[in-house]
Amino acid sequence: MDRLPDEALLSGLATGDPDLAVTFVRRFQHRVFGVAMAVTGDPQLAEDIAQQTFERAWRHAQIYDSRRGSVATWLTTIAHNLAIDAVRARRTEPVAPEDLDALLGVVTETPERWALADEASSRLRAALARLPREQARALVMAGIYGMTAQQIADAEGIPLGTAKTRIRAAMAKLRKTLASVRRGDHAE
Amino acid sequence: MPSDMSCEQLREASAELALGVLPGRERAEAIAHLDRCADCRQFIEPLCRVGERLIGLLPDQEPPLGFETRVVRRLTPDTTAHEGHGSARARGLGGRPVLARIGLAPAAVTLAALCGFAGWAVGTAIEDVTASAPAAPRGEPMLVGDMTSAADAGRSVGEVYAHPGRPGWIFMSVALDGAGRPYSGKVTCLLERSDGGTVRLGEFALREGQGDWGSTARVDSRGVSGARLVSPDGTVLATAHLQTGQVLTGTGQT
Numbered sequence: 001m002d003r004l005p006d007e008a009l010l011s012g013l014a015t016g017d018p019d020l021a022v023t024f025v026r027r028f029q030h031r032v033f034g035v036a037m038a039v040t041g042d043p044q045l046a047e048d049i050a051q052q053t054f055e056r057a058w059r060h061a062q063i064y065d066s067r068r069g070s071v072a073t074w075l076t077t078i079a080h081n082l083a084i085d086a087v088r089a090r091r092t093e094p095v096a097p098e099d100l101d102a103l104l105g106v107v108t109e110t111p112e113r114w115a116l117a118d119e120a121s122s123r124l125r126a127a128l129a130r131l132p133r134e135q136a137r138a139l140v141m142a143g144i145y146g147m148t149a150q151q152i153a154d155a156e157g158i159p160l161g162t163a164k165t166r167i168r169a170a171m172a173k174l175r176k177t178l179a180s181v182r183r184g185d186h187a188e
Numbered sequence: 189m190p191s192d193m194s195c196e197q198l199r200e201a202s203a204e205l206a207l208g209v210l211p212g213r214e215r216a217e218a219i220a221h222l223d224r225c226a227d228c229r230q231f232i233e234p235l236c237r238v239g240e241r242l243i244g245l246l247p248d249q250e251p252p253l254g255f256e257t258r259v260v261r262r263l264t265p266d267t268t269a270h271e272g273h274g275s276a277r278a279r280g281l282g283g284r285p286v287l288a289r290i291g292l293a294p295a296a297v298t299l300a301a302l303c304g305f306a307g308w309a310v311g312t313a314i315e316d317v318t319a320s321a322p323a324a325p326r327g328e329p330m331l332v333g334d335m336t337s338a339a340d341a342g343r344s345v346g347e348v349y350a351h352p353g354r355p356g357w358i359f360m361s362v363a364l365d366g367a368g369r370p371y372s373g374k375v376t377c378l379l380e381r382s383d384g385g386t387v388r389l390g391e392f393a394l395r396e397g398q399g400d401w402g403s404t405a406r407v408d409s410r411g412v413s414g415a416r417l418v419s420p421d422g423t424v425l426a427t428a429h430l431q432t433g434q435v436l437t438g439t440g441q442t
């Protein structure tokens with residue numbers, strides 16, 4: 001069972017087989033919990049979100065489409081979305097600066113720890129690290145914490161237009177990075 | 189339907205859209221634009237990938253002790269309710285509840301098609317709104333039906349779920365991709381009333397015969413008998429007979 005492909009495991013969940021469920025949860029719980037923790041910073045809330053993520057995946061399994069990405073990516077997206085919703089519902093004040101800095105550190109980290117990561121991810125980390133700090137902050141606030149441009153503007157004390165420009169500039173650079181990975185060239 | 193956004197405006201908003209943080213009205217306008225602009229769809233696709241990859245950089249983390257057991261218990265409550273179902277309905281309403289599919293609004297579906305999982309994220313966000321509103325709690329009766337092809341002698345081509353209540357809603361998933369060339373283009377969804385009348389609910393697009401659509405709708409469980417999909421020239425593409433069923437989360441059975 002441990003060798004079942006992710007997709008097969010997901011389909012098998014529908015049968016209600018507890019062994020399949022255990023294998024599925026065991027395989028993805030670190031991913032799902034990690035995402036929920038990164039966004040919420042609250043272990044209790046993160047556990048709740050992680051549980052909901054598995055339930056959601058189980059209920060949606062028949063809609064999962066492998067052409068769009070891996071099961072892990074799918075779960076990551078669900079967990080991320082649920083986490084953002086939970087945070088939006090609870091938190092009105094912006095992300096604590098030290099949390100943001102810590103997260104920026106984590107996502108731009110490129111050492112051996114990530115040696116097993118695929119090339120696109122490594123390149124993305126490197127590209128993030130090269131972004132002007134304020135662009136990287138705006139990108140993380142929007143893309144990871146789910147903050148709108150207006151919320152970012154308020155948090156950073158900058159005009160709305162500036163927040164939008166920062167998000168856009170950061171996305172444009174990362175897009176270029178991923179495009180070059182896909183083409184297989186190694187130009188910066 | 190807002191649809192005045194220009195390509196230039198769309199592109200300015202596309203980074204926020206791809207990251208799922210474009211506020212509601214702007215997002216609706218952007219999606220309306222994407223719906224009719226292939227160039228912009230192509231433009232936003234790689235941005236969606238970036239958003240997806242970005243979340244992928246978040247580190248794994250060890251969940252609390254006992255997490256696995258707690259989740260598994262929630263996923264496998266009772267599996268005996270499957271028995272006696274052999275059709276597509278059983279897939280839909282058997283062990284796996286369909287409730288979760290219902291909240292998908294048309295906009296989310298469009299973006300899902302474009303943005304893959306980034307679209308999914310939008311979809312689940314909308315689902316939460318719909319599902320946490322007065323929408324069906326566990327086991328509430330709703331109308332369900334298999335959609336059958338009008339051209340292809342009753343072949344099952346989808347599912348319809350309609351939920352009475354305030355607000356009521358309807359969701360359908362269609363795959364008209366059987367014989368011949370699959371239909372692409374606008375379709376109109378009509379509710380058939382038991383008294384013979386019909387109520388037009390809205391339009392959505394099928395691509396290669398495929399589409400999902402949902403909307404809020406007034407659904408009166410006794411007054412509604414079926415649903416119908418009609419092409420712009422009036423051809424009936426598919427029909428569904430709706431019956432009261434029970435959608436249960438986890439151990440569902442009609």
Ligand SMILES: [Zn+2]
Binds near residue numbers: 194195221225227
């Ligand atoms: Zn356009």
